[in-house]
Amino acid sequence: MCCVVRKSLLIGITFSILALLISGCLESRAGRRQSNATGELATRLILQGNCGSCHTLQTQDLNLTGQVGPDLTRQGLRGRSSEWLRQQITDPSSIPDHEVVPGFEGKQKFMPIMDLASDHELDALVEFLQSLN
Numbered sequence: 001m002c003c004v005v006r007k008s009l010l011i012g013i014t015f016s017i018l019a020l021l022i023s024g025c026l027e028s029r030a031g032r033r034q035s036n037a038t039g040e041l042a043t044r045l046i047l048q049g050n051c052g053s054c055h056t057l058q059t060q061d062l063n064l065t066g067q068v069g070p071d072l073t074r075q076g077l078r079g080r081s082s083e084w085l086r087q088q089i090t091d092p093s094s095i096p097d098h099e100v101v102p103g104f105e106g107k108q109k110f111m112p113i114m115d116l117a118s119d120h121e122l123d124a125l126v127e128f129l130q131s132l133n
Contacts, residue, residue, distance in 0.1 A: 054068040054069035089126070090113060091113065092108045092111035092112075
């Protein structure tokens with residue numbers, strides 16, 4: 001009887017561990033799907049905004065080669081806050097020269113304001129830019 005109880009207990013623990021592992025994997029995939037959706041939205045906004053006419057941005061989905069503005073390919077490594085990026089996108093001329101990429105001082109006033117329909121679009125674009133490493 002003792003062996004039967006141990007086997008039942010061992011089987012129960014094994015199933016519990018498997019259930020936890022599987023649920024963790026499913027949550028991880030759900031997060032990745034949301035991240036992919038955010039990336040797709042941001043990519044669409046970047047293309048619609050014609051950002052590649054000024055900026056270089058090389059990612060899996062984008063091959064932009066503009067030379068007027070700074071290269072955005074590794075934007076996430078610059079450590080810009082979400083608030084800074086939001087301001088750059090919605091009011092670029094308000095960014096002081098000492099805060100822009102060296103060599104591009106004064107050019108922020110030529111960047112057009114992105115006409116975004118929603119905060120969700122702005123959030124997606126900011127999240128995407130911060131993820132670029």
